[in-house]
Amino acid sequence: MTDLLELDGEVLQDYWSAALDWVRDAAAESGARRLLDLGAGTGTGAIGLARRFPVAEVIAVDVEPGSLELLRDKAAGLGLGDRVRAVAANLDEGWPDLGVLDVTWASMSLHHLADPGRVLGEVLAATRPGGVIAVAEFAEQLRFLPDNLGFGRPGFEDRVASVRAAAHAEVMPTLGSEWAPRLADAGWEVTGEREFVIDLRPPADSPGRAANAGEYARVWFDRLSRGLADRLDSGDVATLDALLDRDSPQFLLKRGDLWLHGSRTVTLARRP
């Protein structure tokens, strides 16, 4: 998943900046010294937090050593190696000793956990009174394509979205769910929620950004082709193949009509 996470941080940098600025502002007066990025992936959040809290230590926890390796390299390259600490841990197996926390950022990660309610309680216990947690979650899944692709049956991306949603519901029942009630159940006091709309039509005068958005779409559909193609009908499988075939005139990166849109919700809560 590392390539997708890296592209997410690059292509959706406006979303990331706005969301992390909001977290910084919420924790501004607390003098936060130790922050956690829970399920940090390749570290877009951890690095963004280290930049926004210039004297704080940021602990990035993830179960994937490969992601953490990348995160460490990126932090070192940016001169943040002494303040961003990567910790490999499987949170399904218990809470690692991370000391007392001031701020936790959990982006798209809680829905991967077997018992996110338990982990929210463990974060609470590790957080000092008045400390903050921010949970980012998909609200509307990302979309890239027009309804009519000019080939295949219209409605391709709608069908793909329902296949994805059904497959995810089987293995990640909390994906896309509301976190405010779960935070409250775990003992947190919910203080705010914001929806961040993603609406990116790459400008013609920014070919680098357009190429990154196209590459994001390619990696997204490539993962789909490897994971879910057997749930699509043969017509949609042919459409997917054409979109991913670099030699096809329908190849995603040759299209001029990609439109990356969706939304994410960030829920803020504090330890009473």
Ligand SMILES: C[S@@+](CC[C@H](N)C(=O)[O-])C[C@H]1O[C@@H](n2cnc3c(N)ncnc32)[C@H](O)[C@@H]1O
């Ligand atoms: C969708 S990614 C989000 C990464 C990052 N927070 C972001 O928003 O870019 C989910 C992350 O949760 C991590 N994760 C999944 N299950 C985990 C577990 N049991 N313990 C720790 N991390 C886990 C994955 O390895 C992955 O990096």
